[in-house]
Amino acid sequence: MNTGIAATSGTVLSFLDADDVWEPGALECRLERLHGDDAPEAVTGRIVQFVSPELGADAAARFHFDPAPMASSLFQAMVIRREACARIGALDTTLPSAANIDWMSRARLAGLRVVTIDNVVARRRLHRSNMGVTLGPVTRKALTDVVRMHHERTHGAELPKDGPT
Numbered sequence: 405m406n407t408g409i410a411a412t413s414g415t416v417l418s419f420l421d422a423d424d425v426w427e428p429g430a431l432e433c434r435l436e437r438l439h440g441d442d443a444p445e446a447v448t449g450r451i452v453q454f455v456s457p458e459l460g461a462d463a464a465a466r467f468h469f470d471p472a473p474m475a476s477s478l479f480q481a482m483v484i485r486r487e488a489c490a491r492i493g494a495l496d497t498t499l500p501s502a503a504n505i506d507w508m509s510r511a512r513l514a515g516l517r518v519v520t521i522d523n524v525v526a527r528r529r530l531h532r533s534n535m536g537v538t539l540g541p542v543t544r545k546a547l548t549d550v551v552r553m554h555h556e557r558t559h560g561a562e563l564p565k566d567g568p569t
Contacts, residue, residue, distance in 0.1 A: 446483065
């Protein structure tokens with residue numbers, strides 16, 4: 405994503421993972437809200453998760469998720485002004501499976517003005533190749549690292565190695 409951001413020149417950025425789908429009108433409704441009178445820096449919407457149709461029933465049953473629309477700060481649900489994205493900085497490439505969570509932690513601490521609309525804007529495909537599935541232990545470690553970094557940013561102190569007290 406860092407490479408894609410650097411390669412673009414528009415004033416507004418929007419993201420979509422190759423295996424996910426935007427709902428019809430998803431970009432328009434977010435852009436309309438982004439250009440509202442209160443001029444938020446970013447707009448997110450809701451996502452719906454679904455099991456990829458080519459998986460058989462047995463494989464699909466292994467996924468545990470809430471199929472209801474949920475508010476999301478994932479990149480595929482967001483449009484953001486380029487200058488706001490630049491203010492937060494690049495995604496941390498040392499966190500391949502949690503870079504977006506780390507980025508949102510930094511964005512919240514930096515006071516990014518985000519508005520969430522009720523529209524379902526993206527459908528997140530669940531399949532055997534999702535990073536959370538393929539990277540399992542790496543993902544858990546990356547998430548733990550992100551929690552530690554967030555704690556250090558907000559409290560100025562490291563968490564004990566055996567977890568929060």
